[in-house]
Amino acid sequence: MIIDLQGKTALVTGSTEGIGFGIARSLAKAGAGVFLNGRTGNKVDAAVDRLNGELGGKRVKxxxxxVATAAGCASLLQLVPKVDILVNNAGIFQPIDFFEASDEVWDRHWQVNVMSAVRLSRAYLPGMIEAGWGRVIFIGSESGFNIPVEMIHYGVSKTADIAVSRGLAKRVAGTGVTVNSILPGPTLSEGVAEMLKDETARTGKPLHEVAADFVKQQRPGSLIGRAATVDEVANMVVYIASPLASATTGAALRVDGGIIDTL
Structure with missing residues (x-):
């Protein structure tokens, strides 16, 4: 299987590190021109320099x-008015008990995890429809099905992402544009490393071992018994973004290590 995205332009939101950075890297390796996105110019510029250095070229801008605000999304559209591939990756997670999660916590997760994707999909889809080809990909989570008790607010936002993705796939049916969601499980990103840093320091174990212990304790339904790598998630995204996946739309595709226990 050869995936060739030359001539395609991709935007990956929240892509200065973690899963988003891995997705951007893999899309660029497949030949796409990629826009990296983050909130601050310095951080985005540093990520662009890092990735272009890895690739030995200038494919990344x-x-x-x-994107958590309407004004920010409008600003992004001024910078990048048209794309062929939109990866709605921007997201946050914060373990907080339900009774301690304020309205502000809920609203912040909703704006970052859901409304950023809603606004950008609404803005970019018409151009894709006019061109007769496009890909919109929502980075959801297995938590959208298995709502985590320690962060119900996060799980609800990811359920919403999956629902919006399915609805949009129906809305653009027959246009040559596909819309799908990808459902990672626990993944060895910078965010997970930060969450596990105290346990890593306490035990002295390598991060991947601490992450595996976390998966076995907190997600015992995992069939692989470990966290996924960023590249394992990115591989699924690149395939779905490619012309080879033209018959896949409206799907919620799992890279969760088998955690979701449904057929």
Missing amino acids: AAAAD
Whole structure:
């Protein structure tokens, strides 16, 4: 299987590190021109320099904007008016008990995890429909099905992402544009490393071992018994973004290590 994205332009939101950075890297390796996005110019520029250095070229460009706000999304559209591939990756997670999660916590997760994707999909889809080809990909989570008790607010936002993705796939049916969601499980990103840093320091174990212990304790349904790598998630995204996946739309595709226990 050869995936060739030359001539395609991709925007990956929240892509200065973690899963988003891995997706951007893999899309660029497949030949796409990629825009990296994050809230601050310095961080985005540093990520662009890092990735272009890895690739030995200038296939990656900066698009700094806070997609958690309507104004930020409008600013991003000024920088990047048209794309062929939109990866709605921007997201946050914060373990907080339900009774301690304020309205502000809920609203912040909703704006970052859901409304950023809603606004950008609404803005970019018409151009894709007019061109007769496009890909919109929502980075959901297995938590959208298995709502985590320690962060119900996060799980609800990811359920919403999956629902919006399915609805949009129906809305653009027959246009040559596909819309799908990808459902990672626990993944060895910078965010997970930060969450596990105290346990890593306490035990002295390598991060991947601490992450595996976390998966076995907190997600015992995992069939692989470990966290996924960023590249394992990115591989699924690149395939779905490619012309080879033209018959896949409206799907919620799992890279969760088998955690979701449904047929």
